[in-house]
Amino acid sequence: QRTSRGFWVGKSEKKNIQSIQLVDDVSLQMTPSAFTQKMLQSTEERLNNTTEVNPPRILEWFDTSNTIHQKFSVAHLERPLFQPFPSELVFQNFTPLQTYKLPLILLNNDKVLRHVKLEQPESEDFFVVGPVNPGTKVAPGMSITFTVGFTPKENKDYEDKLICVTERERFEIPVRAIGPRAILDFRDEILFPVCLVKASTQKTHLLRNIGNSQAKFKLHTQQPFSVKPSSGTLDVGESLQVTVSFHPLTVGDHREDLLLHYHTGEDVFISLCGSCEELNIHLEPECVTLKSTYISLTNVHTVTLTNSSDTTLQYCWTMWPSLEVEEQSSQRYTCRFKAFLIKEAWTAKTPHLFFLMLVSDRTPCCNDSQTEEDHLLGFSFGCITVNPLKGEIWPNTTAQFSIIFKPEEAKLYHHTVYCDVTGCESNLPLTIVGEGLGPELELSYSLMDMNNVFISDKDHYEVQMSNVGFIEAVFRFSVPDTTFGRCFSICPEEGVVPPGACQNVDVIFQSSNLGTFSEDLLLNVEGQPHPLTLTFRGCVIGPTFHFSVFELNFGDVAFGFPATSTCTLFNTSFVPMDFYLRVLGDGSGPPSVSSACQVSDSSRKNWKDSAARVRPVEFTVIPAGGSVRAMSEVNIKVTLCSNTVKVYRLALVVDVLGVGEEMLLDRCNYLTSLPFQPTSLFKW
Structure with a gap:
């Protein structure tokens, strides 16, 4: 009798078979008791307890357009014309050399008569016995029964397939024999x-x-x-x-x-x-505000956690709010470490780093103790320590934790640490706020206006540092890497100032460049995030000097007769001055000829055709150059031997070595000469 989900097979088939349900896939999970019961059954018992069948796997489709009379079928194309029962033939708990038989029923799923036959298996252990008239057609909704026999030679697993051929397709029916099996009596x-x-x-x-x-x-x-x-x-x-x-x-x-x-x-x-x-427990307090503490000193605060349950609680302090965040952080660290190895190996061309990277990929996970140790080592802010880091809290007791604050620099610390404790799904947060105080070092002044500073002069300035704090101050001066910054030198450049003490520092400035400057010398104090600034500003000028007279007036001088005038050059600066003197506008030819030389040599024609010759050098300065010590003077002689009839109005200029040329102070010095027949007259 056919149903919507299966079929019945009556007593005419010589088998009392219960309701058989057709399913597409058997995906039920087998429990230990069901597996034990199934494995201890005989072959017949297992068949009698089979209540479900599966559609067989179709191997081949036939072209039925010219071979059969019935062109149309109500059977679904994804399923064969005949449904086998059981869908898998299983022999179990057998004895070697004995013969076992199972019936194989093929039910016609179509609404017309259909032919079916079963091929003999290739295995010598299995055989098929068909009906008396195997060529008989099977009526719709009816079935045909084959007998599958099995004669094992030894107690082991066997497996084969039966091929069933219908008018429309070929499909297979698995046949297997289950040998000895292990059965573990686990509870369901x-x-x-x-x-x-x-x-x-x-x-x-x-x-x-x-x-x-x-x-x-x-x-x-x-x-x-x-x-x-x-x-x-x-x-x-x-x-x-x-x-x-x-x-x-x-x-x-x-x-x-x-x-x-x-x-x-x-x-x-x-x-x-x-x-x-989950338990209802929390830290007391949940936020800790620590007192301001000098670096290298320690401040301790106490936090408590009460276990009001009857269970011993395990706790561990960590820096991560949850296990997921910790795993993500660990993965990022691993990725950065591998990238570092690749970069170093590529840069240094060291194969052992590649080997180390491969080993790190294949290294098994650490054991629990090693993982816990790494977990504890990861909890460190450097300046905040929780003690103890891990342990147990006995039932109905209170655990105390010491929050140790030892700042490393002068700044405001704000961190959150977490207590991973049994009984709480989320880690208990503890917010810690504390301020680190660095050494309190004060300068006697922060700005020095140096005004005018002579070039190459070595100026000394003294600044006093006072430690007004309660810890020693380790200091170090640094100068800017600029043109004028490199002109500063500091002694001592670094050192330690004890609490309540003072330290004098000598600042030396010496520049070989002219110009205005403003430089910041930085005083770095260990533990202070920002350095103190000591500013020096001023202007580097050249040496200051002047002549004793404003002009040299030679008056009327005779043509060819030398005339000498004197003056004094004063160096009014605190540095020596190297100078050169020259007359602007003087000739560039040979020295001028005096009248005495001309008379002694009447054949000379120096004064003739004056337009065609180069102007001679008519002025002589003695000394023409030299050095003047600081706050000293030097006498200058200027001699004019005129070879030209004209009025002289020229300038005596000073070139200072290393400073500049034609450096004139106050006003220019003029040399003048008036013509007079037959001589030349000069006037300053």
Whole structure:
């Protein structure tokens, strides 16, 4: 009798078969009790307990346009014309050299008569016995029965396939024989008592092999459950203790499957169930404001955590708010470390770094103790320490934690640390606020106006540093890398000023460049984030000097008769001055000729054709150059031997070595000469 989801086979088939349900896929997870019951059944018992069938796998489709009379079929194209029962023939718990038989029923799913036949298997262990008249058509909704026999030679697994041929397709029916099997008597479900979040509870089960073969198995489950051992081997009759742990990290009900995998391919699923709850605990206080503390000194504050439950709580201080953030941080660190190795190996061309990188990829995970140690080492702000970092809190007791603040520099610290404690799903935050005070070093002045400074002069300035704090001040001066900044030298450049003491520092400035400057000397104090500034500004000028007279007036001088006038050059600066003197506008030819030389040599024609010759040098300055010490003077003689009839009005200029040329102070010095026949007269 046909139903919507399956069919009935009556007693006419010589088999009392219950309702058979057609399903597309058998994906039900088998429990240990069901697996044990199934493996201990005989071949006939397993057949009698089969209530579901699956559509067989179609191997080939035939062209039915010219071979059959019935062109149309109500049977779905994805399923064959005949549905086999059972969909898989299984022999089990057999004895070698004995013959076992199973009926194979083929039900016509169409509404017309259909032909069907079953090919003999190639295996010598299986055989097929068909009906008396195998060519007879099967009426719609009716079935035909074949007998499949099995004669094993030894106690082991066998596997084959039966090929069924209809008018429209060829499909296969699996046939297998199950040899000796291991059976582990695991319970179907493990229920854990209510557990605190982040706590652990365990259930131990004695696992025994009640089958007839050695058991090689593996156990696997998902968080928050775990199992030990995860694999093992048990001979027939042997037993082993298996511990299943429940370690929830979130509040609520948890359910997972424990997979028991046999080496023969069977999978058995054990249900794991547990419930998790949270305690109402918190830190006292949750925010700590520490007193201002000098660097290198220590300030301690106490925080408490009370365990009001009847369970011992485990705690551990960390710098991450959750496990997810910690894992992300660890992954970023690992990526940066690998990138560093690749860069170093590529730059230095060192193959051992590539090997180190490969080893780091293949290194197994650390054990729990090593992971915990790395976890604790990761908790460090350098200046904030929590003591103790980890431990236990006994039931109905209060734990005290010391928050140790030892600042490293003068700034405001604001950090949040977290207490990972059993019974709380989220880590308990503790906000810590503290201010670090650095050495208090004061300068006697912060600005020095140097005004005018002579070039190459070495100026000394003294500045006093006073330590008005309670810790020693380690200082170091630095000068800017500029043209005038490099002209400063400081002694001592670095040192230590004890509390309440003073330190004098000598600042020396000497420049060989002219110009205005303003330079900031930086006083860096260890522990202070910002340096103190000592500003020097001024202007570097050249030497100051002047002549004793404003002009040299030679009056009327005779042509060719030398005339001499004197003056004094005063150096009014505090540095020596190297100078050169010259007359602007003087000739560039040979020296002028005096009248005495002309009379003694009447053949000379120097004074003739004056337009065609180069003007002679008519002025002589003695000394023409030299050095004048600081705040000293030098006498200058200027001699004019005129070889030209004209009025002289020229300038005597001073070139200062290293400073500039034609450096005239106050006003120019003029040399003048008036014509007079037959001589020349000069006037200053």
